[in-house]
Amino acid sequence: MIVFIVNPISGMKRARRVWPILERHLQQKNVLFQRYFTERPGHAVELARRAAREQVETIVAVGGDGTVHEVVNGLYGMDTRLGYIPMGSGNDFARAQSIPWDPVEALERILDGRTAQVDTADFYGTEECQGTVVSTAGIGFDGSVTRWVNQFPIKKYLGKWSYVVGVFRVLWQFQPTEVTLYLDGKEHQFNKAWLVAVANIAFYGGGMKICPSASNDDGLLDICVVDGISKGMLFLRMFPRVFFGTHIGHPAVHTFQARQVRIESRRELDIQIDGESKGKTPIEFAIHPSSLRIG
Numbered sequence: 336m337i338v339f340i341v342n343p344i345s346g347m348k349r350a351r352r353v354w355p356i357l358e359r360h361l362q363q364k365n366v367l368f369q370r371y372f373t374e375r376p377g378h379a380v381e382l383a384r385r386a387a388r389e390q391v392e393t394i395v396a397v398g399g400d401g402t403v404h405e406v407v408n409g410l411y412g413m414d415t416r417l418g419y420i421p422m423g424s425g426n427d428f429a430r431a432q433s434i435p436w437d438p439v440e441a442l443e444r445i446l447d448g449r450t451a452q453v454d455t456a457d458f459y460g461t462e463e464c465q466g467t468v469v470s471t472a473g474i475g476f477d478g479s480v481t482r483w484v485n486q487f488p489i490k491k492y493l494g495k496w497s498y499v500v501g502v503f504r505v506l507w508q509f510q511p512t513e514v515t516l517y518l519d520g521k522e523h524q525f526n527k528a529w530l531v532a533v534a535n536i537a538f539y540g541g542g543m544k545i546c547p548s549a550s551n552d553d554g555l556l557d558i559c560v561v562d563g564i565s566k567g568m569l570f571l572r573m574f575p576r577v578f579f580g581t582h583i584g585h586p587a588v589h590t591f592q593a594r595q596v597r598i599e600s601r602r603e604l605d606i607q608i609d610g611e612s613k614g615k616t617p618i619e620f621a622i623h624p625s626s627l628r629i630g
């Protein structure tokens with residue numbers, strides 16, 4: 336039995352439009368399945384948890400990175416296989432896993448029955464900020480952009496472009512601050528940090544290659560800190576280069592790898608986890624090697 340958890344609003348409602356095509360394909364192939372549409376934020380966690388407890392073999396997230404995040408947080412700790420059909424506006428997890436963007440091809444790949452084991456990371460912040468990171472977390476500038484985008488209905492109309500608008504908006508008022516990182520216990524100090532990315536995969540924000548060497552099968556988290564750069568330089572020099580991963584090597588960019596990460600900041604910084612806004616610093620991450628079975 337395969338359970339499909341479909342977020343009907345993801346990708347500017349693309350998931351709702353495309354689902355009937357997938358349903359027909361499943362019926363033609365006589366696949367035994369159940370489909371749930373999510374009704375609210377957090378609903379996919381509940382649905383996935385229930386299905387995993389009922390020992391469903393495969394749960395398929397149909398939506399964007401936020402839907403994958405919720406489904407994984409629901410099935411986490413169980414031996415359930417995750418499938419993913421990308422329908423979001425960013426689809427960074429699909430990009431990293433080379434999952435086809437064509438929904439029927441992505442479905443075929445799941446039906447093939449292949450399986451791979453990948454890393455996830457646990458995060459521990461305030462009470463409401465705990466769970467599992469599938470892809471990438473961002474603390475600081477991009478956390479504020481995500482919070483800003485999620486506060487307004489702009490994403491409904493602009494999709495991925497809403498983040499570009501968000502970057503302009505947040506850049507205007509964001510002030511870098513002092514950040515202390517503890518990487519496997521070792522302290523690193525930054526005086527004017529813009530952002531800290533903690534990455535299990537290379538991408539975030541819809542294709543920005545923030546940590547180009549991150550891989551979710553190496554048992555490590557990749558960390559990228561942008562520190563001590565002016566607003567103008569950040570926007571003109573850094574931002575365009577992140578799409579190609581060529582920001583690495585710039586003197587304001589510092590990269591590390593670690594198994595455990597703790598982030599403290601003088602001023603509270605916004606956090607985004609897998610593209611979802613989640614509380615403020617301080618926060619900790621711990622890698623969980625080979626903890627998720629995906630198909």
Ligand SMILES: Nc1ncnc2c1ncn2[C@@H]1O[C@H](COP(=O)(O)OP(=O)(O)OP(=O)(O)O)[C@@H](O)[C@H]1O
Nearest residue numbers: 345346373374376398399400401402423424425426
């Ligand atoms: N019925 C619903 N109504 C409103 N929000 C929902 C509903 N179902 C799920 N959500 C929320 O929708 C949000 C966005 O989902 P998702 O990330 O999958 O799509 P996306 O934003 O289009 O894609 P991406 O993150 O790849 O850009 C998630 O935070 C999820 O909690």
